[in-house]
Amino acid sequence: METRKYWITTMQQIVKPVIDAASVGELKKRMPLEEVEGASRERYSHLEAFARTINGISPWLELEVDDPEEARLQVSFAEKVRQGIAYAVDPTSTDYMNFSEEGQPLVDTAFFAQAILRAPVQLWEKLDSLTQKRVITALKQTRAYKPHYSNWLLFSAMIEACLFRIGEKDWDSMRIDYALKQFEQWYVGDGHYSDGPAYHADYYNSYVIQPFLVDILDVVGEEYSEWQETRKVFIERAKQYALYQERLISPEGTFPPIGRSLAYRFGAFHHLANQALRGELPASIHDAQVREGLTAVIRRTFQSQHMFDENGWLTIGLTGHQQTIGEHYISTGSLYLAAFIYLPLGLDVHASFWKAPAEDWTAKKAWNDQDFPIYQSIK
Template sequence: MDRRKYWLHTMLTMANPVLDAVSEGKLKQNMPIEEHGSANRSNYSHLEAFARLINGMSAWLEQDTEDHEEAIIKETYAKKIRQGIAHAVDVASPDYMNFSEGDQPIVDTAFFAQALLRAPKQLCEKLEPAVRDNVITALKNTRSRKPHFSNWLIFSAIIEACLYELGEEDWDPMRVDYALKQFDQWYVGDGHYSDGPMFQADYYNSYVIQPMLLSLIEAVGDVYPDWLERKEGLIERAKQYALFQERLISPEGTFPPIGRSLAYRYGAFHHLANQVLRSELPESLSYGQVREGLTAVIKRTFQSDTMFDENGWLTIGFRGHQPMIGEPYISTGSLYLASFIYLPLGLDMSHPFWSDPDEDWTAKKAWNDTAFPIYQGANCS
């Protein structure tokens, strides 16, 4: 199986149980909820699963393809997702999702909003007017609560950016401004941001911070001159962090189990995948080596026979089923952030990511006595 077909196969394997259920309004009925002890995440887990999954699939949905077979598959899945959106935002549906109770919906409404920003043709323009109105209501429902003083500031900002893109006049630029200015303060150098006042060694620069800052500045950056002035700096920081991320992939296709939220599995490479999608890799990285490195990570993870339960739902774990790593905020729905690695499927097959010759990634070169460039740190201030 060629690389692209393998990526597509593994993405759809992950997606099928969620989309088959939600397209029929049966996600709440069918999805098991594995969680930490008595965490009681059942009020959040369904929106987590759906929003995170479609965000990872969004770039693939939006991109036209010359491959007839893949185009047919894509249209089938796009239709299921639009049906799922209709159920998720319809108060009369058995799959109406929680956009307004507790703090967690701020997070997953933001992932939902980012999916809409990444796939406006498929996930916005093709919605029925009533569904579109319900989507806007759902986005606004998160405003009743304030985000934590962390990466959550970007969640609130991206929701407002999506409302702006949907043509809502009452979008709130203050939430965007606050997020942009605060993360200026939290930049610590060499492509890394602190997630709040104290730096933590984890994957949140990739899970959330870098990709969402870029989505934010792309969506609304030209509204105010001082926002637009930040764009070039954000892009350079993102390139530097991509250089760092690629070196985390070991010669065997593993990566360090460091920090929080390890149950997101290879969603840890959201940022590197997003840089590929944006065609903004640093000059010293080839698309061929990044493709081979990310493919190795996917393959190494999929070799586990306990990554999914007997009905195809993701289980809590870093690779296979390892429930001990599930923090109190982790449940079955949370795990679908893993889909974010699949963003490069939004590139045409002629793009260098798919067409460049195979090349070893940096760590594999280093441990095979092959020449590789020294890591060049950067301030990117």
Template sequence: MERRKFIGAFSLAGIIGTMSPKNIFAATDQAKVTAGLAGNDRDYWWKLLYKIANPVVFNLANGTLVKNMPLEKSPTFDSRSLHVTYLEAVGRTYAGIAPWLALPDDKTAEGVARKKMRLAAIEGLNKCFTPGSPDALNFATDHQPIVDAAYLAQTFLRAPKALWEPLEEGTKQRIIAAFKSLRNRKPFKSNWLLFGSITEAFLLNINEQYDNDRLNEGPRQLREWYKGDGWYGDGPNLAFDYYNSFVIHPMMVDTLAVMADKKIVEQKLYDQALKRMQRFAVGQERMISPEGTFPPIGRSITYRTGAFQALTQIALMEKLPTSIKPAQVRCALTKVKQNMYGTPGTFDKNDWLQLGFCGHQPKVADYYTSTGSLYMATLSFLPLGLPASHEFWAAAPVAWTSKLAWSGADFAKDYHVDY
């Protein structure tokens, strides 16, 4: 194939050498970021995303993910196979980089880096789904693959032309078979129901045979668990953590989008879910302090900025509530990222993420957390799927809500909603 010839001629080893995050995200850039002086937010975002995703994407493309990925696990890690960590790393990383990789090629420094990562991402999937691959991903054992197959499915829904259509036909068939193989395990009665649903929604979207009960169960059950004012229960009870953002709102909306498009549910169910996600996004923006921090509440805080996936997906969809300017989200999250990813210990010497919330803090990791789990962090970079000319990136810097409020300036009032 011509694509294979190109990649072979270009040499992925060469790509890694010339596009390494140490070259892209230079020490001088980090010094400016740490000092709060970075002037181009988009430059900072894409370079940081490249740094985070680089070890996963390029090792997978080279067939060295299992060989080179460190296996740090929580001190309380349970009895599940640690091999699930590789699918975690791939599914979560790809779901976060998908909108950025879907942008058209251009000749800017960003465009060149983006194209290289996209080609490597495709090559990696083709390689790891080849029989006998040293990086073969585990779908056959444990319940954890239900989770990360869902993020891979969400990847393909977010960037079908960039990351699904270019795959080799054999790779596509093996991914489809892997997704279907998960039906011998039932998701737990929690946010996990949406993992099963979105995987089936992807199969529906590509006109493959799908499991109707598994597809419908997540949206149906989560609607019953809705608590009001933008919050779903994670099960029958409300959990005050970030799972409404890690999973529930994004996967609810993405699943219902497919179902509504295929006339399996009425459009009004999608519209309702979108309104609830918008309301939740209002709260997320207000939770970012004037200093660019956010509360370390609930479990899975080692997923770091993945906590803001709901807010960033609403921004990517261009559906932010009128009370929030896109530049507010950009400026607030830039400051959060500067605070979090500039802290020593966040990355190891080879730029793999390490367990922790802000730095290296293994003791805050939950019993299901290992190195691959941490790549949920990429889910806060979704607005990179908007072009540089978009208001989100091009508008002048503005203060976000809490910064306005604590400086004595006027800011938007907030009210409970009933939908």
């Protein structure tokens, strides 16, 4: 269990400043705002930090833990997250977050919604009734904005799936159906979707597209026979993209610095982590090699002495502090998508992901004279 303890330790290093500040209504007061000149992200960055942070740890918060030390930590974090939610949705709070001003809140309200879906007991059922009402108001406020013709369609769909899950009668099936149909049209083959009409060589199939498609259909897939069939297809494509992602991890635990949003660091493996959590890895790769590969990525990233500022907040960078990759939509809050690599902490300690003997991941096998399976494409 040493690997799991390492994951929990590094996870805490990332999320603790956000959770501690949010739990006392001081996220806006404490969190610095790093961004490129002229980005003006102060209206959005706090919801970004909070929603992405709680999403990454939500499966762990939902897990029943046997180990007393981990259980105490988990209970403390869960309570702090609920306190943070209460402040975030309270219009009278100084930490009230922006769920409605311009379009960006649609993105992180969707990450907030996905967190609820991943931890419905801890992040929904245990909220008091007033906070629940305010959460519903926050979710619905995003309906005022039309998503961009891209992965943003899935943000609207995720919010509606969450409303369905928590029992709201006026959930909008059309927003979900449109996103599903559009991504079927945007499928380009071998488990990859384009992000809009044109294909982008980046990690958005992992940051958003693949995890959102399968998680949305988990919630609403039984509502229409058409969605049931769609779900089967999307699940197989998701397995293929996981196969592809696992092979991106180099023997040293690095991965190609390709495409947009590299400041999300190892959040680039959101999809592979989610597939491990779901127990839907392709047959040719094993839980243990995914665990070892993702651990190598975490260790390699944490080698930098400049990943955090002097107060423990993430800095802009792929490894350390590399401001040149701070695009116009990137700020301190954005960076907490990195927490998504920790989704497998929601797996029981007795699951094979944690218990199976160590096994090298594919690239390490390939570059160390070991046998490894050839890559097989799908349509």
